[in-house]
Amino acid sequence: MDPTQFPDVVNETGGAVLAFLEGLLRRWNLYQIVVVLVALALAVVLGRLCRTRMRRWMRGLEGRPKWQLRYLLAIEKRLTFIVWAVLLWVIFLALHEVTWPSRSYLIGILARVVSAWIAVEFLVQLMRNRALRRVTRWSLWIYVTLYFFGGLDETAQALDSLAIRFGDFRLSAFSVLKALVVTAILVTVARLGASQTSTRIRRNEDISPSMRELIIKVVQVSLYGAALFIGLKAVGFDLTGLAVLSGAVGVGLGFGLQKVVSNLVSGVIILLDKSIKPGDVISLGDTFGWINTLGARYASITTRDGKEYLIPNEDLITNQVVNWSHTNDFVRLDIHFGTAYGDDPHLVRRVAIAAAASVDRVLASRPPVCHIVGFGDSSVDYILRFWITDPSGGLTNVRGNVYLSLWDAFKEHGISIPFPQREVRILDGSTLATKTID
Incomplete structure (x- = not known):
């Protein structure tokens, strides 16, 4: 932490907050706050009524794509916010026309903030990871709120003052936050690009199934790696100093993760030599089933009884595998x-x-x-x-x-299937025969 800058930044931020609170206590600002609260109460009532009708309408929908149903459900859950934003905009535009702009200024800011919150809600629906979606949602909410209320610069200065120095390298909380945000956005874009590319590659019948999987893995690794690299470079991180450290870490991981590396290399070999591909029926030991997917570390095999086995790629290379459909299906x-x-x-x-x-x-x-x-x-x-x-x-x-x-x-046809039969004879003079006669 930089002790010379942090107190000044805190004082400036505190002064800005106090000035903002004093401005809210003015008469017309209090009126605007009351109008906003009334609009919120009305939005809650109207939102519940609209949600009930929309839920009934959605239950009758059939044959719609999943992405449409997912966004309709997202709209249904956020109808209160949507109605609130509409009411705020209507009130703001009406007051802006009939009175001084300053008497509707706070309502206009809140209308923009609520609209931005709604936009963020629909934007984060593109993320499948729940934890990442939650972090991104709150981060963007805080960002747009500070942006419209004019506190973005003061907050950035306060976060930038929280810094640690390692020689000439300075790492601040603001840089870390910016790196996380930029990297998260780039990773999301990379995931969407990889998903679209994977769908198109899997539909291409001119490419063999094994080569499709290999191309998809290469595209995914390239996009995610580029997103991480560009994200760190965009915020000013110098990655050249990590070369020696990454080499040392690589040596350590080479000894500790031999099996993982072996499975990764085995997976690439399997995809290249096309000995096993998705859809093949194989036997490995007591496991008999067909291959669903070929992953970077393992192959997913589903048996006839519905069990899904995750077979390491190394076992498919080193053990004897019976491929019932390698060259033909006979x-x-x-x-x-x-x-x-x-x-x-x-x-x-x-x-x-x-x-x-x-x-x-x-x-x-x-x-x-x-x-x-x-x-x-x-x-x-x-x-x-x-x-x-x-x-x-x-x-x-x-x-x-x-x-x-x-x-x-x-x-x-009267053909019999015999089975072994045994005769038991009691010899004369034996102990059992004597007991039977007696």
Whole structure:
């Protein structure tokens, strides 16, 4: 803190505040304050009536875009402020025409302030982050209030006097506040630009899905990095002195965040080699599902039971991954079964092929085949193979449908599915046989 400037600035600010309060105590200013309060009370009543009617009207809206509904809801919540601003402007313009301008001066200032508050409310709706939206709202409210009441310069001087020096570098509260505001605005603009760019890139069918994700990540990092850099430079921060510090921090982070860096590099490799892309059906260990998104650190995989797994990108590079739809969508499934030795194997094969072909998802262009694979202890063992092209629809369910079709077909043709049977014989002269005779 600069001890030589701060007391003077405080005295000047305090004097300006006292002068402003003394001006409010004048007769015509008191009249204007009463008019403003009456307008506020009337706005509360009218706002409630308008909100009730508008809420009924909004409930009947169907098929509207989400952004329109979001802004209609924002208008509905702030109808009291909107009505208040309209009343203040009407009163100000009427008094401005019929009496001296000084007798409506305070009402005009309040009309501008309330209108600016409403504009800020709709502006911050562009921000999705609730905490950032709240901070931005209050900051802009304070700024526009000070601007219209003429206290902006005094406040800026008071904040600038709160400073810390590091050699030739001076860091004041005003500089920090200005940096935060400028950076927040630039980051918001960067987010909007990244969102629009991402939407257009995802709609471009000429680019492969993996390259779309890579381009989107590059655009996002570039826009956010540029926003942060420009924001700091715009307020006078010298970033050249951070080069040595950032190098030292980078070495430390390199040891402490090896897994994070590995996942980031793995994500870039996956996007470049196109081995895995959004929409692919993969198996990794016991996890089977399709890829929703490829993030910078992990891939989002949704299974058939609705669970969403976040698989680190490094695991997709180092572990064995089965991509059911890498080069094409054809997937072959095998079913093993057995029939009794008394059944004709030629009939069994024909019935099994026909049963599998009757299932909807089984391909007719690649007809099923059935082969004998061995003679078991209690059955003749077969393998039934068939093809599908929609692994994302699930594998267990199509196997279950084929098994059910086999059961119905075997029952219709009298083909039995044996199971192991055991005989228990009691030998003559054994202890159990003696107890049974007794």
